[in-house]
Amino acid sequence: MNKSLTVLPSGKYPTMSSLEMVDYINADRESKAEAEGLVFPCKKYRKLEHRSFMKKVPRVLGDAAAKFFATDTYINGTGGVVERDICNFPKREACLMAMSYSYELQAQVYDHMTELEGGKDINLLDFSGLTDMAISEMQNRVAAAEKFSFEMHGQAGSALMTRRKKEKKAIKKAEQLVKDLIQFKLCDMGDFPDGKPA
Structure with a gap:
């Protein structure tokens, strides 16, 4: 195949985790709050919790949501290992989840995923x-x-x-x-x- 075409094989597409999505959403809200002279988090721009985001996934993606669920382990404040449910979204589903919050966020996520695919300037x-x-x-x-x-x-x-x-x-x-x-x-x-x- 021609080297000027960047297409990853099926199953090799980059993904964006629900944790990254929450970070993007909170960063977006923080920048909007600062632009309005507000301190983040505030009443108008609340901090999104990961568990709240996870509750929204089945509502946005429907039956297809199940195939994106995964488990993540992390070390809590006391040094214990804890497991939590996360989602790993391919580009389309990441954009759908972002769009459920704002169109500006969807554009940011789309650009980020395109860059991960290696196709930003192709x-x-x-x-x-x-x-x-x-x-x-x-x-x-x-x-x-x-x-x-x-x-x-x-x-x-x-x-x-x-x-x-x-x-x-x-x-x-x-x-x-x-x-x-x-x-x-x-x-x-x-x-x-x-x-x-x-």
């Missing part, structure tokens, strides 16, 4: 160099872009479906370009000057 659907590749590389590139687009933005009911539709248009154009190059036809060259048929 446009996965940039097919400008497609014609410089071998046919098999072109096919792999288009197939990988389609797979990535479907897995990340193709879930029914997702707010990202609009992005998926735009990506699908670009992918269709690239697929057509590859098909046209594969089925390249030479036009009739006619007769040669010495009279012999072509």
Whole structure:
């Protein structure tokens, strides 16, 4: 596969834990409080507890929430080892959870997850160099872009479906370009000057 396309294999996508999500939410609330000249936490901007966040997960993600649950161990103040329930969210679910708090937070989480994927400054659907590749590389590139687009933005009911539709248009154009190059036809060259048929 072409090295300019960054697509992690299925199951290898980076995740964001519920602990990280709570930190992001509290940092967002703290910055908003400071911008308004308030001390965080306050009545308007409360500190989110991890257990409160965990209660919200099934309400936001529904039946799909169960597959993201995990266990974390930590050392408490007295030196004892304690287990707690956490969630490890892939990009889509992390964005859904963040969106349930604010759209600004969703954008921050989306940017963070994109950076973890290694694609912050790589446009996965940039097919400008497609014609410089071998046919098999072109096919792999288009197939990988389609797979990535479907897995990340193709879930029914997702707010990202609009992005998926735009990506699908670009992918269709690239697929057509590859098909046209594969089925390249030479036009009739006619007769040669010495009279012999072509």
